Amino acid sequence: MTGEGVKLDISAMSKRATTQNSLNSNKNLYLCICNTTEFMAIDLDYIRHLAENHEGVDVEFKETTGQLNRGMETLCGMINGSGGIVVFGVSNKGKIIGQEIGDKTTREIGEAINKFDPAVDIQPMYARLDNSDKYIIAFQTDGLETDKPYMWDGKPYHRHDSVTSVMPREKFIRLHEHQHGLKYKWENEVNATLKIEDLDERLIMNVVHGAVRRGRLSNDALNDSVSTLLTRLNLVKNGSVCNSAAVLFGKEFFDYPQCRLRLARFKGTDKQYFIDNQQHVGNIFQLVDAAMAFFFKHLNLSGTTYHRIIREDELEIPYDALREAVVNAYCHMRWGYEIATVGIAIYDDCIIIENAGRFPVRISPNVLMQREEEDRKNTSMPPNPVIANVMYIGGLIEHWGRGLSMMARECERVGLPAPTFNQDGIIVKTTFVRPYDTSKDTAGVSKSKLGVSKQTDDVLPIKVSLLKLIKAIGEDWYSSYDLCDILGYKSRNSFVRQHLNPAIDGGIIALEKPDKPNAPNQRYGLTLKGKALYYERHDDKIDVENDPQKDPQNNFEGQIDPQNTADDPQKAAIFKAIKSNPSISRVELANTIGCSESTIKRRLKEWNIAWLGHPKTGHWVFVAEI
Incomplete structure (x- = not known):
């Protein structure tokens, strides 16, 4: 110097x-x-x-x-x-x-x-x-x-x-969203390869009609085109389809490995032995239905007199609480995590529902429940407001910010403890305690020896017309006029006398206002028995893979071992390339086996290989290792 x-x-x-x-x-x-x-x-x-x-x-x-x-x-x-x-x-x-x-x-x-x-x-x-x-x-x-x-x-x-x-990736995403606003959220990103024609138009119109009936959309929506409706719901951006539209109304899910539901029924209280294991692929509405069907398949439909004078049918864990937990999993899911899906595990002693996500910063679920109960505050803070809004107008969400306290009340109503919530990294888990011995009377619930299917089938003969009626109602409530219109009956009086009243007498359909059976605005919905039949028998047309015991490569996470490359030289070459260079690009992988980049993209999804991290600095992972 x-x-x-x-x-x-x-x-x-x-x-x-x-x-x-x-x-x-x-x-x-x-x-x-x-x-x-x-x-x-x-x-x-x-x-x-x-x-x-x-x-x-x-x-x-x-x-x-x-x-x-x-x-x-x-x-x-x-x-x-x-x-x-x-x-x-x-x-x-x-x-x-x-x-x-x-x-x-x-x-x-x-x-x-x-x-x-x-x-x-x-x-x-x-x-x-x-x-x-x-x-x-x-x-x-x-x-x-x-x-x-x-x-x-x-x-x-x-x-x-x-x-x-x-x-951590979740903190990176949170900080990015906080700094740059909603326009960078995953649900608002455009999928350039997706067209409006690739969405389920019938499902879109069904959701809109239901929203109008509930007063959650104006009557003007009934006259809108599908394109206008999607714009109204913020599911398209400048004519391009957003990710939110794909997970809500999609029909194909090659680009969305998150749209997979893992279902497992284990023998005992650990994961050592399967009784049943399934994977479903579909949109949010389909996956919620698949989850509820799985509950009806493996839980006990019982009669209960707990805190009641009249005996009523009840799932061993209240139906509304289970459905709210499943809906919450999709409403609050971190869809940006491609390797994370919703999973449901049923054990002898509990049910665990898990999804990728996190609790609100510095606020525990217990505090949220307390706010809901004491202050009647809307505590809902979904990370996907566009997806959550469509779930609300579509009837999956009934009331904003009341889900946690409702689940607790429903469980306590039948003598069970409130569900517990915990976060492990990027995974949020909701746990319901089952009755200690589901083969005996517990907390006022007595198990039916006939099982769900037998109990409901014995009420009255299962006719095709009844199944159509059950499928038409589903999770909604309709007037007799609406049901006549949906099912194509010309005479309302004949429909009520020949179909509606027998289903009511058989305990399949309930009145929304039972104390005023002749009210002009009376509506009808399924009882728990009716919902059991709905979920057991309705054709949801979603992809499902069953019977894991015949496939030793499956585990609870629902993923097939991606590293089994036997009898597939192309797969072996790709896995070798990824193992030697985890950050290798799709173009380089395509050159490795002499195919197009789109083919590589499709095959990687088939093999459950996902890109983890920033587009420029991340790396490939085998999903089964996560």
Whole structure:
């Protein structure tokens, strides 16, 4: 160094000091001339002060720029947090040792700064040690950068106390959504390969008609085209179909491995032995139906007198509570996680429903239930508001922000404990306790020895006309006029006398207003017995794979072992390429076996291989390993 530092007014350096935070508000900046190179300077006394107070969430020491990469990772974490300073030339015990600076050092620093994405305006600051040719090098940020989350060398980092680590993907997504708004949400992203014609038009119209009957859409919606309806529901953007439309109304799901439901009935209280294992592929409406059908297949339909004078039919765990839990799983699911699907496991002692997601920050489910009960507040905070809105107008969601407390009340009504909720990483689990011994009277519930199918079938002969009536009603409520119109009957009186009344007398259909049977606005819906028949017998036309005992490669997660490459040389070549380079691109994989990129994309989905992480910096994973 050939000259002394010249003290400058801080305002004169404002353009280059935009990244300084409150830590350096009281320190002086210097302009030092070393040969012909200009440097930002930092007060050595300030460094001594930091060294005396040791490392923390906003202070990190590195001995030399030999640890430059680790230092930049820490700086990235501070940028994504509340700011801080990284100092080179100080040991982690606070001893100031300094280091020499040459052309190689300055070049490496410049290259390291260029690895930030998005780019940052942070420059190194220097302090020369007394009577020495060694320097302290510091990087500082105020944490006020506007393009969070930032990545360094392709990975996002965050700070926890004095530890730097790779930011979890769910935090990265949350921070990105918070910083950039709803337009970046997965549900609002456009699928360029999907057309409106690829959606289930009949299902769309059924949902709209139901929404009009419930008063959740105006009558004007009945005259809209499908394109206009999708626009009205925010499911298309500039004429292009969004991801939300695909998972709600799609018919093919090659691009959506999330649209898979895993169902398992285990023998005992662990996963050692299967009784039944299924996988269903479909849209949200189809998958909710598949889940409820599975419950009716494996749970006991019982008669209960608990807190009642009249004996009523009841699933051993209340139907409404189970359905609300399944609907919540899809409403609050983190659809951006391609490798995560909804799973339901039935054990002898409990039922566990899991989905990719997280609880609201710093709010536990118990607090949410308390708010629902005591304050009557709407606690619903779905991460997918567009999907949640369509589920609401479509009747899957009855009331906003009352689901948790309703599940608790329903379970307590039949003498069972309220469901419990816990989060394990990116997976949220809802657990229902089953009666301790489902073969005996428990909590006022006595098990039917006939089972669901036998009990409902013995009520009255199952005629084709009755099955049509059951299928027409489903989960909804209709007037007799609506049912006549849907089923094509010309005489309402004949329909009521020959079909509706026998179903009511047989306990299959219930009146919405039983105390006013002749009310002009009377509506009809299925009883629990009727719903049992509906879910056992209706043709939902969704893909299903059953009988896992004949396929040893299946596990509860519902995934077939992707690494079995026997008798498939192309598959073997692809897996070998991925194992040797997990970040290999689809184009490179296509060249490996001499096929098109679209073929590779399709085959990877067939083999349950998903891309995990950022499009530029992620890697392939075998789903069975997750």
